Amino acid sequence: MEAIEAWFLAFYRDTGINLTIIYDGFDRARFLEGVGNTVLLSMVCLVCSVLIGIVGAWMQGSPRAWVRWLAQVYVQFFRNTPPLVQLYFFFFGLGPLFVITVEQQVGQMTFAREMPLLTSFHWAVISLSLFAGAFNVEIFRSGIEAVPRATVEAADALGMSRLQIYGNVVLPLAFRICLPALNNNLVNLVKTTTLAYAIAVPELLYQSNQIWSDSVNVPEMMVVLLFLYVGLVGVLVTGMQRWERAMRLPGFGQ
Amino acid sequence: MPADRPTAAAAWTPDRPIVHIDDVHKSFGSVEVLKGVSLDVMKGDVVCIIGPSGSGKSTLLRCINALVDIQRGSITVEGQEVHDPGLDKRLLRRKVGMVFQQYNLFPHKTALQNIMMAPIKVLKQPRGEVEDRARRLIAKVRLSGKEDAYPGELSGGQQQRVAIARSLAMNPDVMLFDEVTAALDPETVKEVLVTIRELAEEGMTCMLVTHEMGFAREIADHIYFTDRGVIVEHGPPATFFTEAKDPRTKEFLGQIL
């Protein structure tokens, strides 16, 4: 480890390419925290947005008009507004409304202090999940619509309930049909997590910004950032492709 | 009047029609597809419905397990009014099995899983017990060895036999077959008909829409001929094919025989 650090320090001296994130313990820690937060934010949002997509698509198929309407309003709202504006709306617009008052004792005096209930990370999860979820609703709906009516009717004729049919027949088939579109949206979601920078979530972009401000190595950090995202998205894409292949059914959908 | 219905269902005895269809009218929009159809099926009977395409045969079968609703008339299964708005359709559908022209298997499940799904999910029966029954049913439809095949890996005739086994796994009292051989290659038609014949011989109540006249003649207790939403003529096969009186029946039989 020390040898590597020494090498990169010498590398900086010889070439002027300053990779503090490798030879400087403080920058490295900040950077790794950024990587960790980006991965965590991506994964949590990924799962939440898929769940939102499933629930939303189910609501869109509800026999009750107001439930369908609710899903539609949600989709229109989050699909047709900029995600950065959404993020600001949640953090600056709703954030101040979600506070708890804690009593603080200082000597003889008791102060009431307002504490935010949710951190910027939480708001980023909520906002980005809802944003990607709106697209997932539409993606799942298109998948659900592509499930043959007759297959659903067969399940109906076997006495299965709407929920049972949805969970055991419609979703598994719709998933397979819409997997390519879903993959696309999830890749976009991972890239969109950089917006959390704007509300100071210490994710990859935010931490890199801190580093290049302190260490004045902007071009180096830019290159590092780009390669890291290529790597992260690459891992996701490979995983999804594997999944797609594993889900492929003999004789179906060809 | 509503209070009568449960009593009527409870009072059903096998000497009364298991399926009782009385003056059923059904329209899709402004198109009247069933214009007053009545027929009775006794327990253990095999009833064949024949008729030109578009005459409402599929619609009639679908009315019996409430896949479509009706505008007028009455259908009872074991004394239970099918189109009673208070009826739990899922309870009805456990009693009435249905097999479709296009098999409609679940493509993401193996043959065995296709058969096991409904008994486990709907009847909440224990998995082990259901699996035993599913394997016996696979053997019964002569598909031993294909338990783990996906529908996409099976021929049409094999898929259709899985579909029949899937329905039977629910232990229905009545089986509805809607042109179940119409989509099959001629070579595989026979294997499906053999399965249906065995069922009929075991005493299963069957209603089948079919274009296989030879088969209908052989296994039916009663044949109904429908045209444009009405039953034109009916009778036991011995007389139906030879003594048809209505010109429409004669023309249809002339074309098909």
Ligand SMILES: Nc1ncnc2c1ncn2[C@@H]1O[C@H](COP(=O)(O)OP(=O)(O)O)[C@@H](O)[C@H]1O
């Ligand atoms: N869901 C539906 N919506 C509208 N029209 C329908 C529907 N199902 C059937 N029909 C019409 O009802 C008529 C009878 O159809 P069907 O019962 O399938 O006849 P068959 O099975 O005898 O060929 C046809 O004209 C068909 O177009």
Ligand SMILES: [Mg+2]
């Ligand atoms: Mg038909």
